[in-house]
Amino acid sequence: MTTTQPATLEEALIRIRAILSEFAAGAGDRDVNSEHPDALIQDLADAGFGRLRVPTEFDGFDVDLPTLFALLAEAGEADxxxxxxxxxxxTTVEILRLEFDAEVRSHWLRAVSRGAVFGNAQSEPSTLVAAAVAEGAANRGWGAIATRVRTDENGRRFVSGTKFYSTGARFADYIRAAVVDAAGDRGFVVIPARHPGVTHVDDWDGIGQRQTGSGTTRFDDVPVESHGDIGRFKESLRGLDSFVQIVHLANLTGIARSIVAETTAIVRDRTRTSLHATTQQARADPxxxxxxxxxxxxRLTAETLLLHAxxxxxxxxxxxxxxxxxxxxLDTSAAQVAIIEAVLDAATSAFDAGGSSVVRNSAHLDRHWRNARTLASHNPVVYKPRVIxxxxxxxxxxLPGYYRDRPSVTDLSSESDTGERVTQ
Known part of the structure; x- marks a missing residue:
């Protein structure tokens, strides 16, 4: 975390875009060399990138969703x-914006404005989930999960378990982890990402999105942070199913932009053409x-549908x-279908504009298809047409998956009747 955060959104955007230019310059080489952009991610945090959606009352920039996703498309174009x-x-910031507990909301949103970065640890290896189900762990709320939170004799809580697809966790200060307690109730807790009990394993072997740190994260008695329960009620999870998908759509839109820019540059610079071409230069070939x-x-299809969603x-x-x-x-799902089709088609068709040289590793053009294909498989699009x-x-x-079977804040009325504190 940093103390050199920008004072205004305008200053932040200047710094953010300068860092995105650095990302773009090395994106192809990082993909080939499997190099994680740790320093550049920290630079983005220092530039106020994580504050974009934090409300102004907590020292954030409070941009609206179209602005956020437009900036994420810029980021996706860079890398x-x-x-x-x-x-x-x-996603964590979105949960906190709607967090019912005012103390929790203020604590974490102010931390984000100081530069704190959250990572994700929700999904688990299927073998662990299957074992939990076999042991009868049919957790309430979102299905079975093996990662446990225990409470010791002093009331302190600790998390132990193994996660996969833990994207961003290796770059983070804190991790939003999905856990289940002794009663079988599932929820999100915040734990420190750099605690000795946290092990980040660099074992993500996907064909694309290779530098996301989306591999295994292990927790061994990692303490839950103060104010560590977030998103307890469905009201703070509303719209989250759409939000997490639109992040991917913004990313795919950025990939489409990059495909157009890189392929156009290839055509402009080509000095050779095909035997069957009707012109001497590729830039004049119809x-x-x-x-x-x-x-x-x-690209225009993706841009337009992203803005609509x-x-x-x-x-x-x-x-x-x-x-x-x-x-x-529903509109996000429809946009997902069309954007994925458009971007995957573009990522394949781009090779038709170049000669044999564009299939060389040094051209880096193949990374766009691999990255787009990986993102397209993240939330399987095959189910979305049926839903629509x-x-x-x-x-x-x-039925929104994030708050399926989650309690409502209205359920707290029984607690207030017994004299327990209800935070407004």
């Missing part, structure tokens, strides 16, 4: 690892120019109506 690394952080035109149309979710937050959150999720169709034909709204 598609960036938005995914920060996805867990921004077939090649047509490829560039189609790439640009795919962001505006839908922003409107749902303003209205607070469950029907608007449903509409936002079921709503349109049968009126069946999708």
């Amino acid at each position: 598609s690892n960036i938005p995914q690394i920060w996805r867990g952080h921004f 077939e090649v120019l047509g490829v560039i035109g189609r790439l640009e149309s795919r 962001a505006e839908r979710l922003e409107a749902a937050h303003r209205s607070g109506a469950e029907s608007d959150y449903t509409r936002a999720y 169709g079921d709503f349109l034909v049968n009126g069946i709204a999708p």
Whole structure:
């Protein structure tokens, strides 16, 4: 964490964009060399990147969702690892913006404004989950999970377990971990990312998004932080299913921009052309120019649908109506289908604009398809058309996964009746 945070959004954006330029300059080489951008991620934190959605009352910049996702698209254009690394952080900030407990909200949002970065530790190796289910651990809220939080005789709590797909955790100051307690209730707790009991394993072997740190994280009696329970109630998780997907859509949009920019530069600089070409230069070849035109149309598709999805979710937050959150999720799902198709097509078609040289590792063009394919598989798009169709034909709204079976703040009324403190 840092004490040199920018004073204004304008100053922050200047610093952020300068750092994104550094990211872009080395993105291809980092992909080839499997080099994690630890220092540059810290530079972004120091530049106020993590504060973008923190409300002004907690010293943040409080940008709206269309602005956030536009900036994440810029980040994705520079290096598609960036938005995914920060996805867990921004998701945590969204939870905290709607956090019911005022002390918890203030504590963590002010920490973020001082430069704190959150990582993610939610998913687990399937073998551990299967073992937990076999032992009868049918946890309440979101399905079975093996990571446990225990309470000692002094009331202190400790987390032990193993996570996978723990994106961003290795870069973070704190980790938002999904855990289950002795009663079988599941929730999020905040733990220190750099505690001796935390082990980050560099074992992510995906074909793309190789520098996200999305591998194994192990917890061995890691203490839960003060004010460490967040997102206890469904009200602080509203819209989160849409939000986490739109982060990926912003990233894919950034990839589309990068494909257009890099392929256009390749065509401009080509000095050779094909035996079957009708022109002496690629930059005048109608077939090649047509490829560039189609790439640009795919980029525009992604840009337009990203903005629509962001505006839908922003409107749902303003209205607070469950029907608007449903509409936002459905539109996000439709955008997911179209953007993935567009960007994967662009990532493949780009090779038609170049000769044999563009398939060389030194061209780095293949990373766009690998990264886009990995992001497309993250929240499987194959299920989304059915969800949309079921709503349109049968009126069946999708059930938000993040707050399925979660308690509501209205459930606290029984606690207040017994004299226990209820934080407003």
